[in-house]
Structure formats: C-alpha cells, structure tokens
Amino acid sequence: MTDIKEVQGWFVGRLPGEWFEAAPEVSVDREEIVVIGRLAAPGVDGDTAAQRAAEVGRIKRFREETRDARIGIAREAEHRYGRKVAWGAECGESRRVFTSLSIPVMTRLRQQERLVLDTLVDAGVARSRSDALAWCVRLVGQHQGDWISQLRQALVAVEEARASGPAV
Numbered sequence: 001m002t003d004i005k006e007v008q009g010w011f012v013g014r015l016p017g018e019w020f021e022a023a024p025e026v027s028v029d030r031e032e033i034v035v036i037g038r039l040a041a042p043g044v045d046g047d048t049a050a051q052r053a054a055e056v057g058r059i060k061r062f063r064e065e066t067r068d069a070r071i072g073i074a075r076e077a078e079h080r081y082g083r084k085v086a087w088g089a090e091c092g093e094s095r096r097v098f099t100s101l102s103i104p105v106m107t108r109l110r111q112q113e114r115l116v117l118d119t120l121v122d123a124g125v126a127r128s129r130s131d132a133l134a135w136c137v138r139l140v141g142q143h144q145g146d147w148i149s150q151l152r153q154a155l156v157a158v159e160e161a162r163a164s165g166p167a168v
Contacts, residue, residue, distance in 0.1 A: 004028050007081060011035055014073055019066065020089075029114050032101045033077060036088035055094035062089050063098055086111075107133075116148055123151045 008026040011033075015024065020037030027034045039062055042054040074085035088097035102108040109117070117132040126132035 007033060010080070014076070016069070027111060028083070029111050029118060031103055032084050032086055032111050033081060034086045034088065034097065034100060034111050036090060036097065039089050039091040041092040051092060052094060055091040058091045059089045059094060059096050119148055119151050119155065122155055
C-alpha cells in the first residue's frame, strides 16, 4: 500500500509553487491519485452569479494553461506509483475535477466512493467491493462518514503495529 504522506510530499515538491495558494489536496486509492489545488479567487464586484462565473472561468483558464505540464507530471507519478492521476481545482466556492477514473464495481464509482468500499474490505467487514457496496447501501447510510473515519484511523494503527513488529 502506498503511503499517502509520501505521495502528498512528492506532489508538493514536484508542482510549480505558483500554481496553487497552498499545498494541494491529494487523495489516493488503489487505482487513482486525485490532486486538487486551490486557486486565488477573482475579485468580482456584483452578485453571486457573477462571482461563480468568474471562479469557473479561472478554473478553466488554469486547466488550459497548465495542461501540458500536468500531463508530464501525471506521467511521472503514474510511473512512480502505478496509478492514474486526476486533476482538479477549487476557486472560491467552485470546485471542478477535470478527469477522474470511473472503475466498475457493480456500478461506476468515483474515488471517494471506492475509498469507502476499500476501507470496509481492508478492515474485514466485507469480502469484496460488491459485498461492501451492498452492506453500505443497507446499513451505513447517513452515519458512514464518522464510522469510516474511525475505521481508517484503526487501520493506520494496525499498519503502524505491523511495521514496528518483528520481521518475519
């Protein structure tokens, strides 16, 4: 399993400093790395619709102006980590993910949904993604956020315990 902190660190070090206001949000699952950065919000006088339009325009400009560089960085990351890379940007209240895998798991799921299923399988709650999906639909519902977070924290603790144990 790839260490998320290492992947985040690699992207922070590899991305041009002028692209984003702060370190990008980087999330990783078994198939994909998603990198989303925050762009400076445009100062627009007027109503909310004008502000949202300016934000979407800024995101579109960023996407077009950085396309070649993002492709090069994605190729490096794909070679290094064995996963596809998707990009996105936030600006003000607007958020866009430019490209993202949709992996078949009884249905097409984006990374956030796949992370929920993978956590349930890794924790031994379900035998497969299909079982995890059925379990989620029936039982998790509105409380999945807190519970999944607790499971992920427990898995980190399990991985730390394994790493500090004796070599087999």
